[in-house]
Amino acid sequence: MTTELPPLETDQDRPLRVLPAPSRLALVRQRLAPVVLLIAVLAVWEIWVRWDNTPRWFLPPPSVIARTLVNDRALLAENAWVTLREILLGFVVALVAGVSSAIAIHASRLLERALYPILVASQAIPIVALAPLLLIWFGHGLTPKIIVTALVAFFPITVNVVDGLRSADRELLNLLRALGAGRWARFRLVTFPTALPYLFSGARIGIAVAVIGAVFGELVGAEAGLGHLLTLSAANLRTDRVFACVAILAALAVCLFSLVAVLERLVLPWRRFLVAAQPDA
Amino acid sequence: MPASSQIGLSEARRQGERPPALEIRDVVASYVEGRRVLPVLGGISLAVEEGEFVAVVGPSGSGKSTLLDVIAGLIAPESGEIRLDGQPLAEQDRLGRSAYMRQRDLLLPWRTALDNAALALEVAGVPRREARERARARLPEFGLEAFADAYPAQLSGGMRQRVAFLRTVLAGRPLLLLDEPFGALDALTRVAIQDWLVELLERERRTVLLVTHDVDEAIYLADRVVVLTPRPARIAHVEPVTTPRPRHRPFLTSPEFVAHKARILAALGFLDDGGGDR
Numbered sequence A: 001m002t003t004e005l006p007p008l009e010t011d012q013d014r015p016l017r018v019l020p021a022p023s024r025l026a027l028v029r030q031r032l033a034p035v036v037l038l039i040a041v042l043a044v045w046e047i048w049v050r051w052d053n054t055p056r057w058f059l060p061p062p063s064v065i066a067r068t069l070v071n072d073r074a075l076l077a078e079n080a081w082v083t084l085r086e087i088l089l090g091f092v093v094a095l096v097a098g099v100s101s102a103i104a105i106h107a108s109r110l111l112e113r114a115l116y117p118i119l120v121a122s123q124a125i126p127i128v129a130l131a132p133l134l135l136i137w138f139g140h141g142l143t144p145k146i147i148v149t150a151l152v153a154f155f156p157i158t159v160n161v162v163d164g165l166r167s168a169d170r171e172l173l174n175l176l177r178a179l180g181a182g183r184w185a186r187f188r189l190v191t192f193p194t195a196l197p198y199l200f201s202g203a204r205i206g207i208a209v210a211v212i213g214a215v216f217g218e219l220v221g222a223e224a225g226l227g228h229l230l231t232l233s234a235a236n237l238r239t240d241r242v243f244a245c246v247a248i249l250a251a252l253a254v255c256l257f258s259l260v261a262v263l264e265r266l267v268l269p270w271r272r273f274l275v276a277a278q279p280d281a
Numbered sequence B: 001m002p003a004s005s006q007i008g009l010s011e012a013r014r015q016g017e018r019p020p021a022l023e024i025r026d027v028v029a030s031y032v033e034g035r036r037v038l039p040v041l042g043g044i045s046l047a048v049e050e051g052e053f054v055a056v057v058g059p060s061g062s063g064k065s066t067l068l069d070v071i072a073g074l075i076a077p078e079s080g081e082i083r084l085d086g087q088p089l090a091e092q093d094r095l096g097r098s099a100y101m102r103q104r105d106l107l108l109p110w111r112t113a114l115d116n117a118a119l120a121l122e123v124a125g126v127p128r129r130e131a132r133e134r135a136r137a138r139l140p141e142f143g144l145e146a147f148a149d150a151y152p153a154q155l156s157g158g159m160r161q162r163v164a165f166l167r168t169v170l171a172g173r174p175l176l177l178l179d180e181p182f183g184a185l186d187a188l189t190r191v192a193i194q195d196w197l198v199e200l201l202e203r204e205r206r207t208v209l210l211v212t213h214d215v216d217e218a219i220y221l222a223d224r225v226v227v228l229t230p231r232p233a234r235i236a237h238v239e240p241v242t243t244p245r246p247r248h249r250p251f252l253t254s255p256e257f258v259a260h261k262a263r264i265l266a267a268l269g270f271l272d273d274g275g276g277d278r
Helices: A024-052 A062-071 A073-107 A109-122 A127-138 A142-166 A170-178 A183-220 A226-235 A239-267 A271-276 B009-015 B064-072 B113-117 B119-123 B128-138 B157-170 B187-203 B215-221 B249-253 B255-268
Strands: B022-033 B036-048 B053-057 B079-084 B098-101 B175-179 B207-211 B224-228 B235-240
Touching (some): A024 A062, A062 A073, A062 A239, A073 A109, A073 A142, A073 A239, A127 A142, A127 A183, A170 A183, A170 B098, A183 A226, A183 A239, A183 B119, A239 A271, B022 B064, B036 B064, B036 B235, B053 B064, B053 B215, B064 B175, B064 B207, B098 B157, B113 B119, B119 B157, B157 B175, B157 B187, B187 B215, B215 B249, B224 B255, B249 B255
Parallel strands (some): B053 B207, B053 B224, B175 B207
Antiparallel strands (some): B022 B036, B022 B079, B224 B235
């Protein structure tokens, strides 16, 4: 009898074939599609308004809005910075509070039974409706804006993280238990990493609604910020500046959302392969 | 009741050697499903000597996996006792004493092959860097050196199972509990990995308790094959396989092999020629 090792490489063991990356041109074309659509819409808008002689205070053409963006850049930047600060501070508060509450809810059966259903139900409440109350309690400063922003971002983050913590593989947890891993080790090695993709889903929703929260907080009563400037400009029929504010807010929201998405890719590099590769097909 | 209890134990006592690596005494266990309590193990007694390879076969749902869960300390039996190296141990104290491996590879999708292999060491308190170094040193013999940095989703089923094996082996526990570790693999990969396990066990002797529903696999790998009855499981038959290990493929078609298989199948109730002991 021979004792030679059986071949380990069976047909199944070949590494997955790597398909050629899509050509640069194809990628550019894919990315460009929405930009082209946007430009087309702006062009139709511009032509329509000029042809129709629509009054500027009613609907200014994009070219005028663009000029306002340039001319008022100091004013806009100043107010955008105020709003951005509210969004970021509110979001960070929501992130810390959301993840902590989720872990507490996951760790305590009592909290899970008592608090979690309320949290889920409260997602249906339009939190922004609380803004006037906060104005009464905290005045016109930064605090009420941060609270509104944090509140609206808090719920999607918390609920997603709770779901994530719950979805940890029971068999995997048992395997670690059998290996002698304690509660903390199981949480650190399995439960929390399982919840991370959920945390990012929650954060993506959270940052998007944080922008809405901050603006709404300013609409109700503020001394600075894009929401504030927007209200002022509308009252003065400076419709071009209203649009400029909206454009900046939109750009801000897209940038923040993308930032979270990029962060997700960096923190969770393994996620890409889950969609791309299906071994054992 | 068949003369199944205390097999192997008496032998060890006679030789005045160390106590069995694993001793199961009259273990009764149930599975609770909602408000229904299913009796799963109806009194199992079995002793496994150090370095011995015992395979457990039985009808599906006969509680084979529950038996391993009880031994690993994951489930408390209703009655009975588990001894490791002669010491009776409570569930809590059995956790971390054996290396458990299941049909699903149970790799962490966010860890590379290398980091997955190092997991058991990390759980045991080895610093991360050292754990990785020790895992890396053993990648070649598991045919994984080229895939250290690959994520599980990038690996084939056979490779993932080898990573799980490496993790199990690196746990450094003398007792391996294997629950259908080849079950999810296709036939070719299965054969390759079985032979590879044989080879591995030649290099480092471990005590193995393997649960499987593949009778051929059980005979090919084990020193003894324990046949369970349907639920609640008792031991229906114990088939010693005396052909020395490591065995090779020709053994699979030898007359001894077929004789073993006939007796085991009879004990399982697949044959009507009275070969079993019921």
